[in-house]
Amino acid sequence: MKNKKYSIISLFAGCGGLDLGFMGGFTSLGKNYSKRKFEISWANEIDKDFAKTYREYFKHDIVVDDIRNILYGGSSLPLNPLPEKIDIVLGGFPCQDFSHAGKRRGFENANGRGLLYKSMIEVIKRTRPSLFIAENVKGLLTMNKGEAVKIINEDFAKEGYYVSMNLYHAAEHGVPQTRERVIIVGTRKDILPKFEHNLSKLPKNQWKKLREAIGDLENIPEGGAPNHYWSKARLFPGTQGNTIVSPDKPGPTMRAEHHGNIEFHWNGKRRLSAREAARIQTFPDDFIFYPSTSSAYKQIGNAVPPVLAWHIAGTIQEFLNANLKKEITSTATTYSSYPTPVEATNII
Numbered sequence: 001m002k003n004k005k006y007s008i009i010s011l012f013a014g015c016g017g018l019d020l021g022f023m024g025g026f027t028s029l030g031k032n033y034s035k036r037k038f039e040i041s042w043a044n045e046i047d048k049d050f051a052k053t054y055r056e057y058f059k060h061d062i063v064v065d066d067i068r069n070i071l072y073g074g075s076s077l078p079l080n081p082l083p084e085k086i087d088i089v090l091g092g093f094p095c096q097d098f099s100h101a102g103k104r105r106g107f108e109n110a111n112g113r114g115l116l117y118k119s120m121i122e123v124i125k126r127t128r129p130s131l132f133i134a135e136n137v138k139g140l141l142t143m144n145k146g147e148a149v150k151i152i153n154e155d156f157a158k159e160g161y162y163v164s165m166n167l168y169h170a171a172e173h174g175v176p177q178t179r180e181r182v183i184i185v186g187t188r189k190d191i192l193p194k195f196e197h198n199l200s201k202l203p204k205n206q207w208k209k210l211r212e213a214i215g216d217l218e219n220i221p222e223g224g225a226p227n228h229y230w231s232k233a234r235l236f237p238g239t240q241g242n243t244i245v246s247p248d249k250p251g252p253t254m255r256a257e258h259h260g261n262i263e264f265h266w267n268g269k270r271r272l273s274a275r276e277a278a279r280i281q282t283f284p285d286d287f288i289f290y291p292s293t294s295s296a297y298k299q300i301g302n303a304v305p306p307v308l309a310w311h312i313a314g315t316i317q318e319f320l321n322a323n324l325k326k327e328i329t330s331t332a333t334t335y336s337s338y339p340t341p342v343e344a345t346n347i348i
Contacts, residue, residue, distance in 0.1 A: 006320060009082060009127065010043040011067060011091030011120055015053040015289065015299040017281065018090060018135060019043065021309020022316075028282040029176070029213055033310045037317050041083050044070065049295045050302075057287050067119045071126075086127045087320075092135035092304060093117040117152055124159055130191060130324055132156075133316065134184040135304055138167060141182060153184065161186035166197035168308060171250045173199065175305045176208040177280050179253045183312060192323050199315050210266070211247035214276045218267060226285070228275040229293040233260035244268055251280040256301035260294075274300065282307035 010019050020026060025035040043062040045051045051064045063070065070082075093116045117134070124132055134156075140149050153163045163186050170179040185195040222229055236242045241261030245251055252263055254277050262271050272280075274289060274296035282305045289296035 005037050005039050006087040007041040008038055008088045008090050009086050009123060010040050011089065011123060012093055013043045013045045013054060013062060014302050015050045016058060017283065017303030017306050018092065018309045021304065021306040022090065022313040024310055024313070026284045026306065028284050028307055029208065029279065033307065036313045038313060041086060049291060050299050052290045053299055056290060067116065071119060071122050082123060082127055086129050089120065089124050089127065089129045089132040091120055093120050121155055121159060130188050131316065131320065132161070132186045136182045138180040138182060141167065156186050160189050162189055162194035164195050164197060170305050170308045171207045172201040173308050173311045174202065174208060175282050175307050176210055176213040176250045177253060177305065178250050179305065181304065195319055199311055207250050209248050210245055210251050214279045215247065217273065217276055218265065225275050226288050227278060227296050228273045230271045230273040231258070231260040231262055233271065235264060245272070254281050254301045256298050258297045258301065262297055281305045
């Protein structure tokens, strides 16, 4: 299995932070992150701006539509079938409805975003991957007093998968940010054992500080580097995002919904730029966000830090190499086999 490339379906792909980490082959904060043995066979994202950024960086197609339309129809856009066979299903499903639902209400609402995890389950049903990885916010653990994550894990397990879950702190893995995320890994019971989360952690005295990550951008004028533009919202002390970051600590969590209130630079003169936010999230400097600064903030805050994803991908790769004994060939479908944008307008 050493030379095998594992094919991936990427759901809720966003701008591609998780995908970049799994593929590797990028430089972040002066360090090179080698290529991993993963390749994206098919990707989906509902937001056209996120998808524009994804396509421009990765140079391959991404299907732009609601995953429920793709699975069940109901869209005026052409239907794009999933690859028939795949090794991994990857994605961070949205969970907004869970926090407002009593027990199962968020799960039973057919139009609710809470049901999007069931779309991931449907993709798993149709493709039977060897393994799946689902990412979500720390709050998932306590939503509905723990009922939400219990139901989600049970529903994944019903499809014939061992399910394991872990809370990762990004700063413990080289990301200059106090960001925590839940990673759920499912392994197909008929071919794999249960996955054990065993990623080594950096001690707190080795956490990367903001000065190391963005110090060189402090005196570069606005527009002097790609995406180096910032919100002009005034400081409103005591409200979310209206704090001044410290250069000698990791940054705060980069949020998807800043509404202009991204944190202020330590110099107190301005807010963090979108490029500084991207650095804090460990995106490489050649990763350009389209089409605007407000959209860039949202894309960056919504993403998984590529460096954290790269480390997780390493443990997944080692696990599959060691345990996936069947001699199988990568079933990844190349993007050239898909229709061009002229033929299918929901691919950009």
